[in-house]
Structure formats: structure tokens, C-alpha cells
Amino acid sequence: MCGFAGIFHLTSPKPVDPARVERMCDAIAHRGPDGFGVWTAPGVGMGHRRLSIIDIAGSPQPMASTDGRAMLLFNGEIYNYRELRAELAAQGAVFHTDGDSEVIIAAYQRWGADCVSRLAGMFTFAIYDLDRREMLIVRDRLGVKPLFYASLPDGSLIFGSELKALTAHPGLRREIDPLAVEDYLAWGYVPDHRCILNGVQKLPAGHLLVLRHGEPAPAPRQWWDVSFADRRKGSAADHSAELIHLMRDAVTSRMVADVPLGAFLSGGVDSSSVVALMAEASANPVRTCSIGFDVKALDESAYAERIARQFGTNHVNRTVSPDDFEAVDHLAWMFDEPFADASALPTWRVCQLARESVTVALSGDGADEAFAGYRRHVFQHREDRVRSLIPDAIRGPLFGTLGRLYPKADWAPRPLRAKTTLLSLAGSSMDAYASAISVTGPLARAGLYSPEYLRLRGDYRAEQPFIDCMANAPARSGLDRAQYADLKFWLPGDILTKVDRASMAVSLEAREPLLDHRLIEFAATLPEGERIHGTQGKWLLKDTMRRYLPDDILFRPKQGFVTPIAQWFRGPLAGAARAIAADTRNGGGALARTGWFDAARLSAIAEAHIAGTSDYSRLLWQLLMLDRSLGRLGLA
Template identity: 80%
Template sequence: MCGIAGIFHLETAKPVDPARVERMCDAIAHRGPDGHGIWTAPGVGLGHRRLSIIDVAGSPQPMASTDGRAMLVFNGEIYNYRELRQELRALGAEFHTDGDSEVILAAWQRWGVDCLPRLHGMFAFAIYDTEARSLFLARDRLGVKPLFYAGLSDGSLAFGSELKALTAHPLLRREIDPLAVEDYLAWGYVPDTRSMLKGAAKLPAGHYLLLHPGRPMPAPVRWWDVSFADRRRGSLADLEAELLHLLRQAVTSRMVADVPLGAFLSGGVDSSSVVALMAEASASPVKTCSIGFDVAALDESDYAQGIATRFATDHRRRTVSADDFEAIDTIAAMFDEPFADASALPTWRVCQLARETVTVALSGDGADEALAGYRRHVFQHGEDRLRALLPLALRRPVFGALGAVYPKADWAPRPLRARTTLLSLAGDSAQGYARAISVTPPELRATLYSPEYLRLRGDYRAEHAFEALMRAAPARSGLDRAQYADLMFWLPGDILTKVDRTSMAVSLEAREPLLDHRLIEFAASLPEAMRVRGGQGKWLMKRTMRRYLPDDVLYRPKQGFVTPIAAWFRGPLAGVARRIGESATLARTGWFDPRRISALAEAHIGGTSDHSRLLWQLLMLDRALERLALA
């Protein structure tokens, strides 16, 4: 795992200052403390920071191809590089290292852009062709590894693993995109469709860019997609056996490393499944670690300990408390853009804990999106059945009116919180799911904005792009479309961003076996009843893993990695909540109503409403704006 950065002149081959590329790499030095390198030629500069995982003593970057024609900088891991090396060697390729970087170069020279489907793994890389003077940028199928880029005023394009690599370039335009604020407040992160800075962009997951000098900047090209349109046939026993084979294959392929390896263990289905399969394949105890909380209702570390005992792992655990809030500025600096998934804090802590003993850690991320494991998937499945019975012309006025008058009972037991469901049923499937997955609904967002910001926003709504993605999905049902949108929008924007930044902040490589593309493609083809049945998500996976895991892990209500910010903002952090409305940074934008923010804070502290997620969003926005542009 590494960090990459570079500069490419699209118009004329101007000299690239190596010191400028080095400053960009220095900004992401945490991603690669084991080595660094810079290479420049007329019109191009490539930089690399290395975290040594495979071929520790070799494979320095930037790396030249055997014939010297191509230069590579690469962030990630190719899990099938040994098989590819054998195939390429049979075709006449020569290799001088034992790593995967040289395999990418040889694959590019043999197959060009068609090398991408042959690469199994997580990656973001750049290849410069010295003869064609072209630059090839590519990102893995699901967006495990990030890649930012920006056109600059001198006619060049800058790229890097994190936004901070671009902000280290003096020509980057540091103007906030106001529409990114709308996106952020809706989702809790800035999705891959937009960047917080107007001049910057993110290469979408499963896309590439091929740049040629003297030609206009092209649009990214999609090279991978997943289809939910086909249904796999077969007996339950056959599907179960195939799923288990894919799970084992995904886990064992990610256990290859020349450095110490372990796993995150939350005690839920997904991380427990990964640890069970690691233990099955390992000759020595698996190193595991978990994080607990100082709020007992949200602490699942005892379940993690139970799994650790069951599989005799070398287990370590720590507790996160409100005192860890002091690290908020450190968290904000990791993400550059505002990022409001509060589980970033415990994720960072568990990465710190893992890094004390290992350099690579396997996580359980991805199964919920692929196999319908979220509670919202079960609700979507049920709501779509009701939508099919009642026409939209009837649902919209009836459920819309009921939802508008139904109290927002944050304090009530979950089954009594019907307002969101009523409003969801008032729209079509895409509108309903967009509402279910959003952090701050449009009605509440509108009350936060100033008249000036409402004019800036105009007709734009954050939900529109998400709904369009669902409607255009290669899918048969509302559940299919919801999962497709999760994989394409939510997963790279939230989950994978969180894991990448928090792990790389401590120079730890995180690997996600449950995001193996073969497993994802298999899951997308399963009949709905294999995903959701009897009010349970991930039905087939839970059934498959019964041979390894107890029922109290497989079938207890899903908790998730939830940080107790609601309790913290009513207790030790109440003062922090009150000061959000007084933020000078938010006030300088002129985009918010500070009195409204203060009223929401008081309602939360008083216990009449739960606005903890919104308060956390505004707090992280304040910190990000301060760092990016408005300090």
C-alpha cells in the first residue's frame, strides 16, 4: 500500500519541477513511510511513497518497464499477480522483481487498457508511455483505493492519492463548491460525483483516463460494472457451496504478505466470517483486534472476544470514550473533505491498535452491500411490495400527508418511528431509498440554509444523482437497485473512504476480502430470497456460515460500528454542541442560519430530539472548511 502523485502537461511538454512533485508526495508521506521516489521527463513527473508489503527489499517506484518505455506509480495490491506473471512470462515477458508492480507494467504493455479486467485486487495507478507521451490513470472496480485529479492553470493535470497531495500544488484552485455542501449534508460525505474544491475531481471506481498531449481532457471511461439483471439458478446446496468457495478464495488470496498480518474483529457476521476462514487457512493463531465503547448499549466487544476465544486468536481490545474527541482535528485532517461518519474515530483507533503488531489487516467490509445486510434493504424489499399494490397517485397524497404530520419521535422505540417510512412510501422506489440512506433529509437541510445559499443551490438536490443511478441500474427490482446504488455510491464514498484514510493515517494496509469482484458478481446474481428472507438480510451467507459461527453472532440484530455521539453531545460534549452554531468558519460562508443550528443543539441536549448526526456533520464541516480554504 502506498501513495502516488504526479503532474502531466496536456498541451506542451513543459519541464516539471521535481521539488513540486516531492512536495505533493510529502503531503501523503503517511501512506508510505518505507521509501520514496521521484521521476521526471519533459511534460511529466511521477512520485511515490512506499509501504512495503510484497517483495519488501525490491520493487522500488517509480518503476520502469523492462524496455524502459513505460513508467509506473502504483497504490494497492494485485492478488493474482503470480498467476499473471506466469501467463505473461509464457508470452515472452521478462521480470526482474518478485512483486506485483512489474506485473502491471508488463500487462499494460501486452494488453493496453484491456489489462484492467485481468487484475484482481485494489489499485490506483498511473502509467506514462514515453513514446506515445500518454498518461494512463486507472482505479479498481469498487474504489477501494482513491485517486484525485485536477486541471491547473498552466495546462497541466495534477493527480494524487489524497486531496492533500493536490492542495500541496500552488496552482490548485482552492474555491469551495457550494453544491458539495448540499451533497455532504445529505449523505455525510462528499460522493465521488463531486469534490469539495471546484477545481478537483475523483476518478470514479471502475474507471480509467487515457490522456494524450495536444488533445482535450477526456471523460473517465467505465471499464467495470456489476449487473443485478440476471438470476443464478441452482439448488440451495449448490449455491451455498459456491458461496463458501468464493469466500475461502477471497480470504486466502488476501493472506499473502511478506509482513505481519491480522484482522479487525467487531464480533458481527462479516468480520467473524473473515476471521473464521483465516483461522481455517492459517497454521498459526490469527492476530485480531477490536474496539469497545464506554456506552454499554453500543459496546459489542464481548462478542468479538467470544469469536476470538472460539478460534483461538491472538486478540487485543481497547475502549473508545468521549475523551477521544480531542483527536477530532486529527480525524478531519485525514479526510481533507468533510466526512461525518462518526465511526471513523473508532476505525482509526482499531487501526492504531492493529498497527502495533501487524502491517496488514483484513476487514469485513462489503458483505452488507453485496448480500443485502442492512436493515434498510429489508425495509426496501417490504416497501416495494406495498408500492406494487398501491399506485403512486394514491400513495403520494396519502402517505405524504401522514408523514408530514406524524411526529419525529427520535426518543421512541424503533417500530414506532413511522415518519420516515411514511415519507418513503410517498415516493417511488428510488426516492424512498434515497431518503432512507440520507443522513439529513431535504426538509431539514432547507431550514439550515441562509437565503443566499438557497439562491446558490437553485434547483439542485443531492438526491437527484442517487435516484438517477438507481433508475438506470442494470437490475430487476427495487432491492437490486438499492444494492447497486450502495455499491456504486455509498461504498466508495463512505465505507471505503473511511477505511482507506484511517488505515493509511497509521501506515496500515487494510484489505477487504468480501469485496472480491467474483464474490460481488455472484451475490448480484442471487435470487432475492437468497438475500432477504423472513425479515433477515444476508440470508444465504448466514446459512453458509452456520458451520463456523454461533446463532447469537449470525442472527442478533445488526448493530454496526456505531459511535455514541448522541450520549456524548448530551453529556461531556454538550458545550461543544452549543458552540457549533457560533462557529466563525461556518458564519464566514454566509450559507447557514446560526440561530437554527443553536436551536437544534439545545433540542438535542435537552433530550427532545436526536440531532447528534447533524451536529457531528456541522462540526466536521467546520473543521474541513477551516483547513481547506477559509482559515
């Protein structure tokens, strides 16, 4: 696990200043504190920061091929590198190291860009081919590892593992992309089709770029996709047997490391499943860690400790105060772009705890997206059944009217909060799911903007790319389309961004066995009844893990990390909430200086929340993180 940065001259092979590449790498030194290297040639510069995991002393980067005709930058892990190494050696390849980096170069020299389909793992890498005078840049199937790039006015293209690497280059202009603000307020993060900086792009998951001197930068080319279009034959028992085989293989392949290794353990289904399979495969006790909160309603540590006892792990639990608001500015540094998933705070804290004893930690991320584990998946599945029974001409007016008349009752027990469901049933399946997954809806967003920003935004709406993703999915049903969009849009933009930045900020490698691409491809072919069974999502996974885990772990309500931001904005962050709304004459910050928001509306929102008459905590958190991120990047 590492970080890298580079410069590629598209127009002509001009010399690259090694010091400039070094500065770009220094900006992401936290991703790789164990080693550093820079290599330049006419028209290209490559720099690397290494976190040593496998072949600790023997795989420095940038790495040259055996014949010196190719140079590699690599961030990630290839879990099937030993099998590939044996296959390539049988075909004449010569290896001088024991790591996975050299295997990538040999695979490229043997199979060209098609080598990517043979790699199982999480990765971004860049290979410069000295004979072809071209560079291949690749991102893994699901977007576990990030890659940013931008074309500069001098004819060069710069790239790096984090936005920090690019902003360290003096040629990059720092201008806000106004449409990224619309995207961010809708989703709580800036999705992969956009960046907060105008002109910066993110290489999409499962895509690659081929750069050549003398040619403009091409559009990325997709090399992998997941299909929900087919249904697996056979019985649930057969599928369960295949599932446990795939899970065992995914977990054991990610337990290979030359440094201490452990796991995050929340006591939920997914992390408990990973720990159970690690304990089964390990001759020694697994190291696990979790964090608890000193507020009982937020604390899940008892579940984690129960699983730790069951599997005899070396478990460490630390209780932290939920009053962690002082970390806001560090979060802005960590993520560069505005990022409003408040669970980033506890994720960072558990990564810090893990790093005290291990360098690699396995997590349970990805199972909810792959196996339909979110409550919204169950709702989507049920609502689509209703939509299929009632013609659109009747359903739209009927449920639309009922939804508008039904009172908004956030205070009521969940079964009585029917307004959202009624309005969802009035619309299309894709519109309803986009609304369910968004943080701030289109009407609420429009009410925040100034006339100037509304002109800049034009007719663009953040939900449309998500809806397009669902519409173009290789899928049969609304549930298929929802899961596909989760995997392609939500997962890389939110979940994987959160885990990558939080773990790499403390130089910890996080591995996600439940995102093994073979497991994802298997899950996408399951019958809907094996994904959602009654009111239970993720049914086949839970039923399969009954041989390891008790039912009250498998079937308890999903909680996840919770951060008490509502209380913060009525207490220690009340001043920050008011400052967000202030205009520049009254101490307003970066957000106010954009001129894109209605200051009076923001002030009313802040005061209503502080007074306790409304709960605007999620929106205020979004606005605060946007303000701090813009300020840190010097964008306003």
C-alpha cells in the same frame, strides 16, 4: 499499499520541477513511510511513497518497465499477480522483481489498457508510456483506493492519492464548491461525483483516464460495472457451495504478504466469517484485534473474544473511552473533505491497535452492500411489495395523508415509529430509498441555508444523482437498484473512504476480501429470496457460514461502531456546538465566514440539543466536521 502523486502537462511537454512532485508526496508520507522516489521527463512528473508489503526490498517506485519504455505508479495489491506473472512469462516477459508492480507494467505492455480487466485486487495506478507519450490512470472496480485530480490554469493536470497531495501544489485554487455542501449535508460525506474543492475531481470507481500531450483532459471511461439484471439458476445448496468457494479464494488470496498480517474482529457476521476462513487456511494462529468501550451498551468485545477463542486466534482487545472528542481536529486532517460518519473515530482507533503488531489487516467490509445486509434493504424489499399491490393513484394520497397525520415518535418502540414508513410508501421506490439512506433531508437542509446559499444552490438537490444511479442501474427490482446504488455511491463515498483514510493514517494496509469482484458479481445474480429471507438480510451468507459460526453470532441484531456524540454535545462539546452557530462577530469559525447558513437557526438547534429537548447530534456533528474541515483547508 502506498500513495502517489504526479503532474502531467496537457498543453505542451514543459519541464516538471522534481521538488514540486516531492512536496506533493511529502503531504501523504503517512501512506508510505518505507520508501520514496521521483521521476520526471518532459511534460510529466511522477512521485511515490511506499509501504512495503510484498517483495519488500525489490520493487521501488516509480518503476520502469524492463525495456525502460513505461513508468509506473501503483497503490494497492494485485491478488492474482502470480498467475498473471506465469502467463506473461510464458509469452516472453522478463521479470527482475518478485512483486506485483512489475506484473502491472508487463500486463500493460502486453494488453494495453485492456489489462485492467485481468487484474484482481484493489488499486489505483498511473502508467506513462514513453513511446505513445500518453498516461493511463486507473481506479479499481469498487473504488477501494482513491484518486483525486485537477486541471490547472498552466495547462497541467495534477493527481494524487489524497486531496492533501493536490493542495500541496501552489497552482491549485482553494475555493469551495457550494454544491458539495449540499451533497455533504445530505449524505454525511462528499460523494465521488463531487469534491469540496471547486475544480477537483475524483476518478470514479471502475473508470480510467488516458491523458495525451496536446489534448484536453477527456472524460473518464468506465471499464467495469456490476449487473443485477440476471438471476442465477440452481438450488440454494448449489449457490451456497459456490459462495463458500469464492469466499475461501478471496480470503486466502489476501493472506499473501511479506510482513505481519492479521484481521479486525468485531464479533459480527462479516469479520467473524473472514477470521473463520483465515483460521481454516492458516497453519499458525491468526492475529486478531478489536476494541471495546467502557460503556456497556456500546461494547461488543465479548462477541469478538468468543470468536477468538473458538478459532484459537492471538487476540488483542483494548477498551477505550468513548470520550474521544479531542480527536476531531485529527479527523479533519485525516479526511481533508468533511466526513461525518462518527464511526470513523473507533475505526481509526482499531487501526492504531492493529498497527502495533501487523502491517496488513483483513476486514469484513462490503458484505452488507453485496448481500443485502442492512435493515434498510429489508424495509425496501417489503415496501416495494406493498407498492406493487396498490395503484399509485391510491397509494400516494392514502399513505401521504396517513404519514402527515401520524405523530413523529422517535421516543417510541421501533414498531410504533410508523411515520417514516407511511411517507415512504406514499412516494416512489427510488425516492424512498434515497430518503432512507440520507442523513439530513431536503426540508431540514433548506431550513439551515441563508438566502445567499439558496441562490447559489439553485434547483440542485443532492438526492438526484443517487436517484439517477438507481434509475439507470442494470437491475430488475427495487432491491437490486438499492444495492447497486449502495455499491456505486455509498460504498466508495463513505465506507471505503473511512477505512482507507483511517488505516493509511497509521500506515496500515486494510484488505477487504468480501469485496472481491468475483464475489460481488456472484452476489448480484442471487435470487432475492436468497438475499432477504423473511426479516433476515444477507440470508445465503449467514446460512452458508452456519458450518463455522453459531446462530447467536449470525443472527444477532447488527450494531457496528457507535460513538456517543449526543452526550458530547451536551457536555464537553457544548461550547463547540455554540461556536458553530455563532456569527463572525461573536467568535464564529469557518462555517460562519461562508455566510451560507442561517446563524439564528443554527443557534436554536444547538441550544435545543444542549437543553435536551431535541436530539440534533448527527446534524451538529456534520456541521462541526464541516467547520473544522473548511478551516483546515483555509477555505473560509
